[in-house]
Amino acid sequence: MSNLSISEENYLKAIFHLYKPGEGIGTNAIARHLDTKPASVTEMLKKLADKKLLTYEKYQGVIPTRKGFTLALVVIRKHRLWEYFLVEKLKLKWDEVHEIAEQLEHIQSDLLVEQLDAFLGFPKLDPHGDPIPDKEGKMCAMNCCCVSEIKPNSNARIFGVKNHTSAFLKHLEKLNLTIGKTFTLVNRNDFDQSVELVLNKQTMHISKEVAENILVEKLK
Amino acid sequence: MSNLSISEENYLKAIFHLYKPGEGIGTNAIARHLDTKPASVTEMLKKLADKKLLTYEKYQGVIPTRKGFTLALVVIRKHRLWEYFLVEKLKLKWDEVHEIAEQLEHIQSDLLVEQLDAFLGFPKLDPHGDPIPDKEGKMCAMNCCCVSEIKPNSNARIFGVKNHTSAFLKHLEKLNLTIGKTFTLVNRNDFDQSVELVLNKQTMHISKEVAENILVEKLK
DNA sequence: ATTTTTTTTTAGGTGCGACTAAATTATATT
DNA sequence: AATATAATTTAGTCGCACCTAAAAAAAAAT
Numbered sequence: 001m002s003n004l005s006i007s008e009e010n011y012l013k014a015i016f017h018l019y020k021p022g023e024g025i026g027t028n029a030i031a032r033h034l035d036t037k038p039a040s041v042t043e044m045l046k047k048l049a050d051k052k053l054l055t056y057e058k059y060q061g062v063i064p065t066r067k068g069f070t071l072a073l074v075v076i077r078k079h080r081l082w083e084y085f086l087v088e089k090l091k092l093k094w095d096e097v098h099e100i101a102e103q104l105e106h107i108q109s110d111l112l113v114e115q116l117d118a119f120l121g122f123p124k125l126d127p128h129g130d131p132i133p134d135k136e137g138k139m140c141a142m143n144c145c146c147v148s149e150i151k152p153n154s155n156a157r158i159f160g161v162k163n164h165t166s167a168f169l170k171h172l173e174k175l176n177l178t179i180g181k182t183f184t185l186v187n188r189n190d191f192d193q194s195v196e197l198v199l200n201k202q203t204m205h206i207s208k209e210v211a212e213n214i215l216v217e218k219l220k
Numbered sequence: 221m222s223n224l225s226i227s228e229e230n231y232l233k234a235i236f237h238l239y240k241p242g243e244g245i246g247t248n249a250i251a252r253h254l255d256t257k258p259a260s261v262t263e264m265l266k267k268l269a270d271k272k273l274l275t276y277e278k279y280q281g282v283i284p285t286r287k288g289f290t291l292a293l294v295v296i297r298k299h300r301l302w303e304y305f306l307v308e309k310l311k312l313k314w315d316e317v318h319e320i321a322e323q324l325e326h327i328q329s330d331l332l333v334e335q336l337d338a339f340l341g342f343p344k345l346d347p348h349g350d351p352i353p354d355k356e357g358k359m360c361a362m363n364c365c366c367v368s369e370i371k372p373n374s375n376a377r378i379f380g381v382k383n384h385t386s387a388f389l390k391h392l393e394k395l396n397l398t399i400g401k402t403f404t405l406v407n408r409n410d411f412d413q414s415v416e417l418v419l420n421k422q423t424m425h426i427s428k429e430v431a432e433n434i435l436v437e438k439l440k
Numbered sequence: 441a442t443t444t445t446t447t448t449t450t451a452g453g454t455g456c457g458a459c460t461a462a463a464t465t466a467t468a469t470t
Numbered sequence: 471a472a473t474a475t476a477a478t479t480t481a482g483t484c485g486c487a488c489c490t491a492a493a494a495a496a497a498a499a500t
Binding site: 086089090091092096099100103104107108109111112115116119 | 327331332335339
Binding site: 225227256257259260263264267278279 | 456464
């Protein structure tokens with residue numbers, strides 16, 4: 001079978017997240033994503049290529065194979081199911097679960113995953129708004145975009161977040177910008193790309209960095 | 221703090237299980253228990269001694285320190301809580317959980333453990349009848365012994381098992397010897413130490429090996 | 441079209457946790 | 471007490487996943 005080490009799984013996950021159709025994924029980008037060094041990445045890419053999980057040609061950037069995609073999705077499925085469990089069942093806060101799920105996602109047992117999924121009622125979204133792949137790796141299509149991409153004078157509902165760090169999520173909590181909240185984007189500041197919005201009749205300003213990491217669905 | 225590797229945790233657990241007051245624990249015994257080689261054990265014992273988790277003197281056998289005991293109990297607590305979770309919440313069978321709990325016991329998060337404990341209702345025993353240490357490492361005293369230790373013509377209730385392998389537990393299941401069942405020990409065979417017992421009016425014979433791995437409480 | 445900068449790869453090294461084979465110490469036997 | 475056996479330790483390797491420093495290739499700038 002395909003028995004991967006924790007490291008290998010983390011590389012596949014990183015590659016999955018960095019993948020964009022048509023583009024090869026650079027060694028540097030992967031190193032940044034995994035907080036490691038490019039030299040270490042090159043080595044691992046060779047190993048993953050040997051296992052037919054990606055196509056590797058020197059200096060060309062890497063592209064995951066179907067098998068690589070599938071295995072990455074298994075890890076992502078586990079991560080998101082565990083996050084859902086931690087929040088919904090164990091009552092952890094959405095900013096407390098990422099690190100723990102990073103560990104739990106590597107537990108190996110198909111039976112465990114399927115029973116967990118059933119126990120949770122086959123959830124479709126995790127606590128950060130990310131879709132949970134099903135057993136076959138399918139997940140609901142997402143029709144959302146960053147706050148930094150919507151036009152002034154439009155209404156939006158917060159759907160999810162792109163950054164899962166505790167620091168960012170605690171910040172959002174403080175601003176009352178949590179999943180499900182709706183707001184109106186009033187204005188985008190030209191020189192720093194910061195955004196002015198109205199939430200519960202209160203006007204507030206959020207930085208470009210924050211705006212880039214909040215996912216919303218547009219409301220008519 | 222005391223951040224241990226998975227290997228180190230497994231050594232501590234093995235040492236905890238092999239510990240008997242007064243006796244030092246041998247390198248060979250640990251190697252057998254962990255399915256590894258004595259040479260590997262010696263190395264690890266030195267490392268654990270450096271961390272003050274046990275006292276090590278060449279050729280003398282090893283004794284865990286208070287700190288070593290405490291950390292072993294934390295791992296055992298996690299193992300047994302997860303086993304309880306897997307059986308009671310995810311509906312896995314008692315012979316399916318050991319291997320999975322061997323992985324889950326190494327997940328690092330105090331918050332997770334305490335919330336899991338609360339979610340499960342602070343259980344006192346795991347699915348194999350083993351006591352679950354509480355937050356302070358205390359667990360209920362056990363007043364039980366092996367079937368191989370009780371006298372003919374006594375009644376007993378099955379309390380737990382000493383062997384947690386799937387093979388053994390499936391065997392017990394087939395014999396209908398599960399936790400809570402009561403039986404009468406009729407006779408012990410002298411030459412092979414096998415045991416004759418009556419369960420639900422049915423007479424059955426179990427081997428010495430099986431008898432040694434079933435824990436019972438004596439009934440008057 | 442060169443040169444400079446950036447990206448990627450190679451070469452060589454480290455720590456961890458395992459291994460084998462050989463040496464040493466402890467224990468048991470005669 | 472001497473010897474045989476068993477347990478333990480040492481010495482030397484290995485694979486994995488990381489690292490640094492230097493070389494090579496690709497991309498960008500002049």
